[in-house]
Amino acid sequence: MSTLEIRNLQVTVETESGTKEILRGVDLTVKSGETHAIMGPNGSGKSTLAYSIAGHPKYTVTGGTVTLDGEDVLAMSVDERARAGLFLAMQYPVEVPGVTVSNFLRTAKTAIDGEAPKLRTWVKDVKAAMGDLRMDSAFAERNVNEGFSGGEKKRHEILQMELLKPKVAILDETDSGLDVDALRIVSEGVNRVKDGTDVGVLLITHYTRILRYIKPDFVHVFVDGRIVEEGGPELADRLESEGYDRYVGASA
Ligand code: ADP
Ligand code: MG
Ligand code: MG
Secondary structure, rough: OOEEEEEEEEEOOOOOEOOOOOOEEEEEEEEEEEEEEEOOOOOOOOOHHHHHOOOOOOOEEEEEEEEEEOOEEHOOOHHHHHHHEEHHHHHOOOOOOOOEHHHHHHHHHHHHOOOOHHHHHHHHHHHHOOOOOOOOOHHHEEEEOOOOOOHHHHHHHHHHHHHHHEEEEEEEOOOOOOOOHHHHHHHHHHHHHHHHHHEEEEEEEEOOHHHOOOOOOOEEEEOOOEEEEEOOOHHHHHHHOOOOOOOOOOOO
């Protein structure tokens, strides 16, 4: 049983025109087995929330706390966050020259578990997960993210999630740029991890369509750097029909 707890998180970023306040007091608790959807308009700070939890150096935490099972996540290095059980696909470099998917996954698994996976079961696990995601086995020998299509990047993300078995996974715009078939395959992958493990999922999205495949237990509406409304899955249906207009400008 794990708990990611975000309390009054405030984050700024340096821009050319000065320091910009982006997160303005975010409160959120994600427990094992729960799926939370964060939904909001473009530019509201959703990715900033993900990057801040990931430890991206561009984002400065000016207030609040993030803990995983009581441990101070904000005091951890990016590697330590992964080892603690946080999965944040965006923490990895866009391209990793000369490193194959296969080696990358094995290195990540070894770093997180503190020991190398047993070769025979590992090869079997990778094959099975790739098969489930309808990935050609040749993909394992490609260099990470080099020339990956949008869909391949997303599948690679979910492949990592399946193999690394995180306590809490944060998926930012996993649905963007996917056609309906790819969206279904990627969503099924997330659901397999949800069924097979006790992962807590934080699903960040602008559109409601992925929520037809991955059912959230809680929906949070995110506007202007904070959560302005919370509810169950029915809230996503309302957002689908009404959009975000009623919230915008109402959070100041
Ligand atoms: P969302 O993911 O909800 O679309 P973002 O977190 O990407 O929102 O961005 C929130 C706001 O912060 C936007 O106005 C964006 O331009 C700004 N912002 C985010 N990251 C940076 C950055 N690295 N440099 C400058 N501005 C940024
Ligand atoms: Mg974003
Ligand atoms: Mg489960």
